[in-house]
Amino acid sequence: APEGDDASGGHPPGLYLLFAVEFWERFSYYGLQSILIFFLLWHLSMDKVSAYAQLGAFGVLVYMCPVVGGFIADRWVGARHAVRAGAVLLMLGHGLMAWQPAQTVERLVTPDASYDLKRPILYPAEGEEGARQVVVNGTAQVITSLVGVPDGDPDVRTLTYAGPDGAPVTLVGRLEKKPDGPGLKLFYLSLALIAAGVGLLKPNISALVGRLYGQRHAARDRGFLIFYLGINAGGLMGSIVCGWLGAVLGWEWGFGAAGIGMAVALATFTLGRRLLPPELPVAEGGPRTAGTSRGGVLALAGGLAVALACWLIVDHPKVVGHVLDIAAVAGLAAVFYFARSYDARQRRHLALLLLLMLVSVLYWTLFYQGPASLNVFAAEWTDRHIGPVLVPAPVLQFPDKAFVILLALPLAGLWRWMDRRRRDPGPVTKFALGVLFVGLGFLALAGGIELTPAGLRVGVAWLLSLYLLQEVGELCLSPTGLSAITRLAPPAITSLLVGLWFLSTAYGQRLSALVAQATVVDSGLPAAAQLASYQAVYLTAGLWSCAAAVLLLLLVVPLRRLND
Numbered sequence: 001a002p003e004g005d006d007a008s009g010g011h012p013p014g015l016y017l018l019f020a021v022e023f024w025e026r027f028s029y030y031g032l033q034s035i036l037i038f039f040l041l042w043h044l045s046m047d048k049v050s051a052y053a054q055l056g057a058f059g060v061l062v063y064m065c066p067v068v069g070g071f072i073a074d075r076w077v078g079a080r081h082a083v084r085a086g087a088v089l090l091m092l093g094h095g096l097m098a099w100q101p102a103q104t105v106e107r108l109v110t111p112d113a114s115y116d117l118k119r120p121i122l123y124p125a126e127g128e129e130g131a132r133q134v135v136v137n138g139t140a141q142v143i144t145s146l147v148g149v150p151d152g153d154p155d156v157r158t159l160t161y162a163g164p165d166g167a168p169v170t171l172v173g174r175l176e177k178k179p180d181g182p183g184l185k186l187f188y189l190s191l192a193l194i195a196a197g198v199g200l201l202k203p204n205i206s207a208l209v210g211r212l213y214g215q216r217h218a219a220r221d222r223g224f225l226i227f228y229l230g231i232n233a234g235g236l237m238g239s240i241v242c243g244w245l246g247a248v249l250g251w252e253w254g255f256g257a258a259g260i261g262m263a264v265a266l267a268t269f270t271l272g273r274r275l276l277p278p279e280l281p282v283a284e285g286g287p288r289t290a291g292t293s294r295g296g297v298l299a300l301a302g303g304l305a306v307a308l309a310c311w312l313i314v315d316h317p318k319v320v321g322h323v324l325d326i327a328a329v330a331g332l333a334a335v336f337y338f339a340r341s342y343d344a345r346q347r348r349h350l351a352l353l354l355l356l357m358l359v360s361v362l363y364w365t366l367f368y369q370g371p372a373s374l375n376v377f378a379a380e381w382t383d384r385h386i387g388p389v390l391v392p393a394p395v396l397q398f399p400d401k402a403f404v405i406l407l408a409l410p411l412a413g414l415w416r417w418m419d420r421r422r423r424d425p426g427p428v429t430k431f432a433l434g435v436l437f438v439g440l441g442f443l444a445l446a447g448g449i450e451l452t453p454a455g456l457r458v459g460v461a462w463l464l465s466l467y468l469l470q471e472v473g474e475l476c477l478s479p480t481g482l483s484a485i486t487r488l489a490p491p492a493i494t495s496l497l498v499g500l501w502f503l504s505t506a507y508g509q510r511l512s513a514l515v516a517q518a519t520v521v522d523s524g525l526p527a528a529a530q531l532a533s534y535q536a537v538y539l540t541a542g543l544w545s546c547a548a549a550v551l552l553l554l555l556v557v558p559l560r561r562l563n564d
């Protein structure tokens, strides 16, 4: 058999090394992502519309940087240097992030003392998420009122909290807000370092996985499936650990845990480097400084340059959006330029790939409601009891990853079974199923809101149903997309198309910010009106997604010739 060595089914030990490194990278990324929106809202006191825009801009950069990171590795430094430099930047970024809560505090300064004010994510009493607290002698007390002095100094406040014996205690002092100081600049630097770090690490660690297998294609597919489980296991643990620490002990613990995760990743990668596949020799077009220590320095310098560029724009979501447009136009122009010299069949393949990317934008737009509007919905409007336990909202970012882990093998088995019977549905059908399932997920939540009696919070089961359906969709769409690219793209421009695939995720992040913003209504409106706004947005999003799925299913037959 042409793939005879596949029969052994064994995986190279390097796979488990890369699995472990990617586990920690995703641990830190999803850990941060589970608490970031609350940090923006409740610590930096952003309004919801700005916070969603900021979260989206960060997400766009995170998925744009891999295009640059892949390029730097392919042309100059090689994947190993790039992964290591990415891990260093991520460790620095998450570490700096852990320092932010202390840099951006709000304080009440009285003549005798100064008191930190804070807003934890979770307060034990249901319905008091984000309730402001004042720290007195190291203990956080819930503020019952914080009012200005009429006609007095605009910065002076009278603060009341319930003292140890229940009697109200009053403090009068000046309110000092520090979020505008250098602390805030460093917060954005943390985000920029993390985006650049993901950019160097993520595309190149996948490239290393691919290279472990040489020509063993079937074994490689299985290897990537295991790797995808590592991604989601890391994301699962990150949401639970960082989400819980951030919600219960404080922001810095959540962010710090992400930083420690990256330190473990870096140490693992360095210790296990002998298990990695060799770089392509320079003579065969491989990266020029891959094996040299100069390459390590160059990788770090390149990463820092990318981080600097991100730092300049990360707090300007509109600018980030324009940069994404320019990147996409440039990428598409390059594809069309190369397509001139391709034959009709290759052009059909390219047309199919571009169509799939367009569909994937829709999928990711809904998918990225998770860390954004769904996270806030979980905090404010969901009854988060699972049994007797009240689960903090950020921890509820774990179910989608858990569903991937549970469903990945059965779905892969199903595709393989259909393939053996020559019934493989093909990429267009699978993409249609992807947007269909995520659409159904959002319709389920919209229905759940409808069925919730007035005055009650929406049951957590509705949110879980959404994530379950969404992940069936992800497993139809995401692995299919990457494998379609590697199968159909002309080899000379495979990296370009992988880059465009990352950009379609970036567009999903950008559009998801708009969808999340659409859920925002005046916080003074009654609960029913606020819930109705979520419901309307999720209903609309769900219907559009299902409509796109139906349209695609109708096109499956006419489009079949694109995939021959």
Ligand code: GLN
Residues within 6 Å of the ligand: 026, 231, 364, 478, 505
């Ligand atoms: N969950 C996957 C990951 O984190 C895919 C996410 C994506 O492509 N947007 O790698």
